[in-house]
Amino acid sequence: MFQSKKNIIAGRNPVTEALKAGQTIDKVLMFKNASGEAINEIRQLAKDNNVPVQYVPNEKLNSLTNVQHQGVVAFKSAIRYQDLQQVIDWVNEKGEVPLFLILDGVTDVRNIGAIARTALCCGAQAIIIPDKGVGALNEDAVKTSAGALELIQICRVNSLMKAVDELHLNGIKVFASEMTAKKRLFDLELKEPAAIVMGGEEKGVFPALMRICDEQFHIPMSNGFESLNVSVATGMILYEVMKQRITG
Incomplete structure (x- = not known):
């Protein structure tokens, strides 16, 4: 790049x-x-x-x-990284219900930019990324995000596993998108504090990370064609969260 x-x-x-x-x-x-x-x-x-x-x-x-x-x-870096616990405290102090994204192995900066843009529009407060194995949050990513990467909180951690533990300690449930999961996106209860794990397009969510998530789900598709772009899939998931929280 x-x-x-x-x-x-x-x-x-x-x-x-x-x-x-x-x-x-x-x-x-x-x-x-x-x-x-x-x-x-x-x-x-x-x-x-x-x-x-x-x-x-x-x-x-x-x-x-x-x-x-x-x-x-x-x-x-084109953006400034934030401490995860401080962001959780900040969200709670504002009286908002936490909605975080966790990106595992998403390397295309255009996808990351598009994800940030949708996340901000749907009310997510933060994106959690690992310090390795993720696309650089450079000028291209910021441009693709239409500036959203400069507005949403970005937490860079040295272990996504530890980040999930920290979320759990703060009462935040963690959901993983997995196309072979039995539960559908629409069957989830997403009004409570939540974090959504999105995996890279090639390998998906790391198995060990998947195991410590609270629930796995899939996005139903009418014809069985299983090839959604990760940024598009993220947008569909976040819209379902927003819909539940608005109509709840």
């Missing part, structure tokens, strides 16, 4: 300073054989700030920038 040059931070000192300053960083790319005190500090700062580090060949870094990168390149 193309990255705008202005979103790239290259070099050990610039990346270190960006992490220390609390800039929102999508990820750090590091030469797999890079070493030294500065590299160790970047690794630790990235860990402290929940920023994923990906180890790549030097040729990959060279293709991203013409400046001396010294084995380290970081991508600035």
Whole structure:
């Protein structure tokens, strides 16, 4: 995926300073054989700030920038990530019923942008994403979302399993979309606090994550054709939630 040059931070000192300053960083790319005190500090700062580090060949870094990168390149995020528990508290303090989305393995930034746009329109307050295995929330994603990614809360976590545990501790029921599930979307009770897990188009929801969800459901289709785009499916699900809550 193309990255705008202005979103790239290259070099050990610039990346270190960006992490220390609390800039929102999508990820750090590091030469797999890079070493030294500065590299160790970047690794630790990235860990402290929940920023994923990906180890790549030097040729990959060279293709991203013409400046001396010294084995380290970081991508600035187009949005600011929020703490999940703080978002839950914020929603409750406003007197709203929580409605969150969990994206597991959704990598296409156009889908993520479209999902954010629909989520905001249907009253969802937050989208929960893992720190790895999800499309970068870059300028393309923000553009596709028509700015929704800058308005809805985005929570980046290092484990979706732990995020589900945190939701459960806060009384939020977690539902997983799975086309082989017996229960239909329309049979769910969605007026209470809820989080919806949407899996990537290729692999779906990770099995271990699926097992700890409260319920699984499918979207009924008239002719058995099972190929809904993930952003379209998400829109159908969120509209059902909104319908239940409005007419409830």
